[in-house]
Amino acid sequence: MLASLLIVFREVIEAGLIVGIxxxxxxxxxxxxxxxxxxxxxxVVGACLVAVFxxxxxxxxxxxxxxxxxxxxxxxAVLMLTWHNVWMAGHxxxxxxxxxxxxxxxxxxxxxxxxxxVVVGVAVLREGSEVVLxxxxxxxxxxxxxxxxxxxxxxxxxAGAVVSALLYFGLLAIPAHRLFSVTxxxxxxxxxxxxxxxxxxxxxxxxxxxxxxxxxxxxWLLSEGSIAGRLLHTLIGYSDAPNGAQLIVYxxxxxxxxxxxxxxxxxxxxxxxxxxxxxxxx
Amino acid sequence: xxTLKSLxxxxxxxxxxxxxxxxxxxIPLSLKNHAFSPTEIHVKANExxxxxxxxxDDSVEEFDSTSLKVEKVVTGRSSGxxxxxxxxxxxxxxxxxxxxxxxxxxxIAE
Numbered sequence: 001m002l003a004s005l006l007i008v009f010r011e012v013i014e015a016g017l018i019v020g021i022x023x024x025x026x027x028x029x030x031x032x033x034x035x036x037x038x039x040x041x042x043x044v045v046g047a048c049l050v051a052v053f054x055x056x057x058x059x060x061x062x063x064x065x066x067x068x069x070x071x072x073x074x075x076x077a078v079l080m081l082t083w084h085n086v087w088m089a090g091h092x093x094x095x096x097x098x099x100x101x102x103x104x105x106x107x108x109x110x111x112x113x114x115x116x117x118v119v120v121g122v123a124v125l126r127e128g129s130e131v132v133l134x135x136x137x138x139x140x141x142x143x144x145x146x147x148x149x150x151x152x153x154x155x156x157x158x159a160g161a162v163v164s165a166l167l168y169f170g171l172l173a174i175p176a177h178r179l180f181s182v183t184x185x186x187x188x189x190x191x192x193x194x195x196x197x198x199x200x201x202x203x204x205x206x207x208x209x210x211x212x213x214x215x216x217x218x219x220w221l222l223s224e225g226s227i228a229g230r231l232l233h234t235l236i237g238y239s240d241a242p243n244g245a246q247l248i249v250y251x252x253x254x255x256x257x258x259x260x261x262x263x264x265x266x267x268x269x270x271x272x273x274x275x276x277x278x279x280x281x282x
Numbered sequence: 283x284x285t286l287k288s289l290x291x292x293x294x295x296x297x298x299x300x301x302x303x304x305x306x307x308x309i310p311l312s313l314k315n316h317a318f319s320p321t322e323i324h325v326k327a328n329e330x331x332x333x334x335x336x337x338x339d340d341s342v343e344e345f346d347s348t349s350l351k352v353e354k355v356v357t358g359r360s361s362g363x364x365x366x367x368x369x370x371x372x373x374x375x376x377x378x379x380x381x382x383x384x385x386x387x388x389x390i391a392e
C-alpha cells in the first residue's frame with residue numbers, strides 16, 4: 001500500500017504543482033475554472049491513450065519514440081508558457097494602464113487561458129500516464145494486495161492534491177499587486193525546467209548527445225530523489241547533477257523569456273472591445 | 283522565443299535522423315519475475331554506455347533511477363535501450379518503479 005501511495009503521490013504532486021501555479025497565475029480570470037478543468041480532463045484522457053499505446057509509442061523512431069514524444073510535448077508546453085508570460089507582460093500591462101484598473105489585467109489573462117490549459121494538459125498527461133500504467137498493472141495482477149494497493153493510490157492522489165492546494169493558497173496570500181510578478185517568475189522558471197528536462201529526454205533518445213557530462217553534483221546537499229528535491233525539480237527544474245547541455249538550455253530559456261517580456265511593445269493602442277472579444281475568441 | 287523555436291525545429295529535424303548508433307556494445311539486462319539480471323552492471327567511468335533492457339515479464343515496468351537521470355517505460359515482452367551519460371566513479375542504484383520491492387539493481391562506474 002505504501003509503495004502505491006508513494007508512486008501516485010509523486011506523480012500527482014508533479015502535475016498538481018503546475019496546476020497550482022497556473023491557477024494562481026489566472027486568479028480572478030473569468031471562466032478559468034472551465035479551461036483548466038478541460039486541460040486536466042484532456043490530460044487524463046491523453047494519459048490513458050499514452051498508457052494503452054505505450055508499446056507502439058516506444059517502438060517508434062527506432063525505439064526512441066517515448067523520449068521524443070516527451071521532449072516534444074515539453075517543448076510545446078515551454079512555448080505556451082513563454083507566450084503567456086510575454087503576452088501578459090506587454091498587452092496585459094498596457095491594458096491595465098489604459099483602463100486604470102486591476103480588472104483589466106485579469107481580462108487580459110483570458111487571452112492566454114487556452115495556452116495555460118495546454119500546459120496543464122501536458123503535465124497531467126505526462127505524470128498521469130505513469131499512474132495509469134502502474135494501476136493497470138495492479139488491476140491485471142489481481143490477488144489480495146489489490147485493494148490495499150488501490151487504497152494507497154487513492155490516498156496518494158488525495159495527499160498530492162492537498163500539497164498542490166497548499167501551494168495555490170500560499171501563492172494567493174501574496175498581495176495582489178505582487179502576485180503578477182511572482183507568478184511571471186514562477187512560470188519562467190517552470191518553463192526553463194521543462195526545457196532542460198526536454199533536453200534530457202532527447203539525449204536519452206540518442207539525439208543531441210553533446211555536453212552530456214555532469215557539470216556539478218549536489219546530491220549530497222539535496223537529492224533529487226527526496227521529496228524536497230522532487231518539489232524543486234518540478235517547480236524550478238532543480239537537478240542534483242545537471243549536464244552541460246541542460247544548463248545552457250535552462251539559462252537560455254530564462255534569458256529568452258525575460259528579454260521577450262522586456263522587449264514586447266506595450267505602447268500599441270488596443271481596441272476597446274478586447275476583453276469581451278478575447279472571451280469569445282477563446 | 284527564437285531559441286525555443288530553433289529548439290523545436292531542431293527536435294523535429296532530429297526526428298528524421300537516425301539516433302546515434304547505440305546497439306554496438308550495449309550491456310544486456312533482463313527482467314524476469316520482477317527482478318533484474320544481472321543486478322550489478324559495471325561500466326567504465328566517464329564514458330557513455332547503453333543498457334539493452336529486455337522485459338521477459340508480461341507486465342509493464344519502468345526502469346527508474348534518480349541518480350542516473352533515467353526514466354524508461356518498457357512494456358511487457360519487449361525491450362528498450364537505456365542510455366547512460368558519462369558517469370563519475372561511483373554506485374548508481376536503479377529500480378523497476380512498478381515493482382520496487384524486488385526489481386533493484388546498481389550501475390557501478392569504475
